[in-house]
Amino acid sequence: MPIRLAGKALAQLKASIVKSGLYRYADMTALAWRALSENPALVERLRDRFPLIILDEAQDTHGEQLRLLEHVFKQDGAAFQRLGDSNQTLYEDDGAAPAYWTPGPGCIPLDTSRRFGAEIAGIASRLTTRQAQTIVGLGIRPATRVLLLFDEGTIGRVLGAFAEEARALWGDDCDARDVWAVASRHNLPGKKGAWQPKSLVDYHPAYPSEGGSRGKTNLLCRQLQKAAIHHAAGRPPAEVGEMLAVGISGLARAHGWKAANDRPITAHNIWAALAHRDLALPRAIRRLLRDNVLAGDAVWDEAAWLTFLKQLLPLFSPCPQGADAEIADLCSFVAEQKADLADLERRSTKQVQFGELKLRLGSIHSVKGKTVDGILVVESQIWKGSEHCIDLTTVLPRAFGVTDQPFKGVELTAATNVFVGVTRPRELLGLALRKSEATQLVGPATDQGWKIIDLVPQPVL
Structure with missing residues (x-):
């Protein structure tokens, strides 16, 4: 298609989308800049209306959005406070200009957490690869930590084994607990190439692939x-x-x-x-x-x-x-298997019921900012551009102190995801790793107080 016609087609598509009331984030920022350009007095009115601005999750703010906020509020007459953790920058855009917000020399460090105790703080500290921190855990209860080892034949038992640990920990109270199993990639079943766990679907095939068709x-x-x-x-x-x-x-x-x-x-x-x-x-x-x-x-x-x-x-x-x-x-009818509204397991493929325990399923992104009672992070594939790796395989040698290898590219993305996952729970943290990748990790993990659950049958001698 000639460039001129392609441009017209794009403009028509854009007009159709806007007519339906749908906007991209970039559209909203562009419209805000247009409003400020046509009505400069809006800036002063916004500062008068909002004299104190607290920007949470500031580490995910970048580019034109960051420039817009600083243009309006980073001026005399308004207090512009930013709260963020560079080690939780999940939404990356290497081409962003200006770049992502990062804490400057005058920022107040927030190195303590009352969510969890020293057990989780230790592994979290070793995963602060974007900006080194020694995290202090002030949680009241000590956390139980489990490392589950599996292979292709036992991957389907991983969620159940973690659920058993949760039920043993909380007993009759487990039905009131918020417990999750999460992965970096959660909605892409992996069937091609050599076997490896590519997504959450490999652990629970009933998990929906992006909500269906x-x-x-x-x-x-x-x-x-x-x-x-x-x-x-x-x-x-x-x-x-x-x-x-x-x-x-x-x-x-x-x-x-x-x-x-x-x-x-x-x-x-x-x-x-x-x-x-x-x-x-x-x-x-x-x-x-x-x-x-x-x-x-x-x-x-x-x-x-x-x-x-x-x-x-x-x-x-x-x-x-x-x-x-x-x-x-x-208005056409969408034929789906009817959800049994009395049965939690059938009602939603984004959770699994193990007796009294409900295990919620999702991406690591879906639990960002949450505090949960327990979480299982299962290894999965992660991509950045054309690069990819298996997240826990890449990250855990550093997390358990086996190596001090710095991360870059997709490895840094993997470390960020795992850091967010392991810092969500109060009392129970699980990691699921292929046994073939755990040879160097079992000893250090055991020394650091982790419980090793080997799901792979031992060979008969």
Whole structure:
């Protein structure tokens, strides 16, 4: 395609996306710069309105976003405080200019943690490879640490073995504990090439690959299925409500509806936009969602889905001319195995039930910033550009003091991921590593108080 035509096609695609109320992070920053350029007085008004700014997770702020914040708030008249840990920089962009924020000489070090004790602080300190720290653990209870060894034949037993350790540690209280199994790569099953654990799917094949088919992600039924599952799992109402709003806002946009002042309808303004058309409309739609999606069977049974649509779609009539096919496609039924809402293990493939213990599954990114009772970090593949490595295989020799080898490139990314994972738990930390890669580590780990759980059968002599 000629460059001129490609540019036009890109511009049309961009206009279509913006018309739907969808923006990239870069778009939002660019729009903010435009607003400040056209209305310079906004800067002073923002400083007056927010005299104290605390930027959390500052280590992940870079480029134009960082320049924008410093332009507005790093001036007289505003206190601009940044809290961040360079060793937790998970969202990397080597081309960012200006670069990521890093603590300067005048920063106050935060080297103590009340989340965990000295046991976890020790291994965490050896993983502070971006900016060396000696972390002091002030947690009240000593942590149990386990190193699980497996091979291709026993990888399927890793999660269960960790669950047994959790149940032994907490007993009857384990049903109230927040326990996770996480990996650097969690949504890519690895089937090609020599065997090695590439993702969380290798440990638990039922784990979803990016929530199912990408082609169906934005369909109304798929969005409402997510809301039904989260509602049944007791997730916060605001979280469930946002999923419902995403689905209904997509339906409204397909009908050509707009919010006030001709703005695009989004999940954030959908209910106000509906009320602007008819004050009774938000209540009517929410009641249908409650009865048919959250309390009913519409998203799992096709006949029930069609009955639901017969009540819902007339509320959006008339259908715009020429939009029939688009709306029909958006509202098509997504055939999935019905979630058994009484069975936690079947209800969500992002958690596994072991007796009274619920083991949550996810990426290391998904637990960033969280405090949990226990966590298992399983080794997996990690990529940075064209480079890749297996994270724990790469990182643990340094973590256990076998080597002082500095990290760079994808190795540094692996060390950062593992650091974030091991600093989440209060009382139970597990690492899962192939036995073939553990020869030099078992001795130091044992000396440092780790419990070694070897899942690989011993050869019969």
